[in-house]
Amino acid sequence: MSTVSVIAGVAAPLPFSNLDTDQIMPKQFLRIVDKAGLDRGLLYDLRFDETGAPRTDFVLNQPAYAGASVMVAGPNFGCGSSREHAVWGLQQFGIRAVIAPSFGEIFFFNALNNGLLLVTLPAADVDALLQRVSRPADAGVEIDVLAATVKAADGWTASFPMSARHRDMFAHNQDMVGASLRQLDDIERYEARHWARHPWMRDVAQRVRARLDAAG
Incomplete structure (x- = not known):
């Protein structure tokens, strides 16, 4: 069985409070019969203007954050409607983890059950990390799932809570179905x-x- 104990990569700063699932995955991208193509809709109104042109000032459109696999966000990330598409879109875009002070409850469990790692840190720690990853040269982060720690490029480290069940799921790269089949x-x-x-x-x-x- 393959194991995944570390998630490492570029972290994109999204210092917005109450970024809801309607913004993460707008309604026009929900009219699908499968999950394909949701990466295009991720944060669409923030990534693109009214003509469909990329907003050059938005972090995910900046070359320094191309291929970001982690997001560092403000409190109450994923609040709003229960659309699971928000989780799927993040994953299709290449996001493997989101770090924030708090998350919408339904989004939190949708994410964990689909294999998207959510890391909850105190607001002061998230602010400290946001300051670091806002500098492209320091945007790299490493999340050790088994040790439950986040490490910034300059060595700054913080610990986060995680249940034994979900740590085991992520360590074995499994969603809820896979975890059930192990039993x-x-x-x-x-x-x-x-x-x-x-x-x-x-x-x-x-x-x-x-x-x-x-x-x-």
């Missing part, structure tokens, strides 16, 4: 015990339908 043997043993204790409950719907069909 498949336990699930099958539980099912066997359940049907042994309650045999009359097995295939109830199928047996009732068969009786109804026979009676009809």
Whole structure:
């Protein structure tokens, strides 16, 4: 099983409070039947002007932050509607982690369940990191998932909380489905015990339908 213990790369500063999911992934990009192409919609109104031309002053359009894999943002990142597309768009764009003082609750669990790492740091630590990554020469960061630490290019380090369950998921590069499948043997043993204790409950719907069909 492959493991991922460190996320390292360029960090883009987005010092905005309450950046909601409607801004992260605007509504016009939700009319899809699969996840493809959501990277184009990521932060669209911030990245592009009314004519569709890139805004040169926006951080993700600046050459120094090309290929950024981490975002450092303000408080309440991902608030608003529950659209999971916001998480998918970030991932398709190449973002592997977001660091902020706080996150919208639904976005937080959407992200964790889809393998997007969210790092919660005190506001003072986020401000300190924003100051650093706002200088392109110091924009590199390293997130050690197992140690639960963030390290800036100049050696500045901060620790963040993370549940053992989600640390294990990220360390093994797994989403919620993958984490559940790792418990498949336990699930099958539980099912066997359940049907042994309650045999009359097995295939109830199928047996009732068969009786109804026979009676009809």
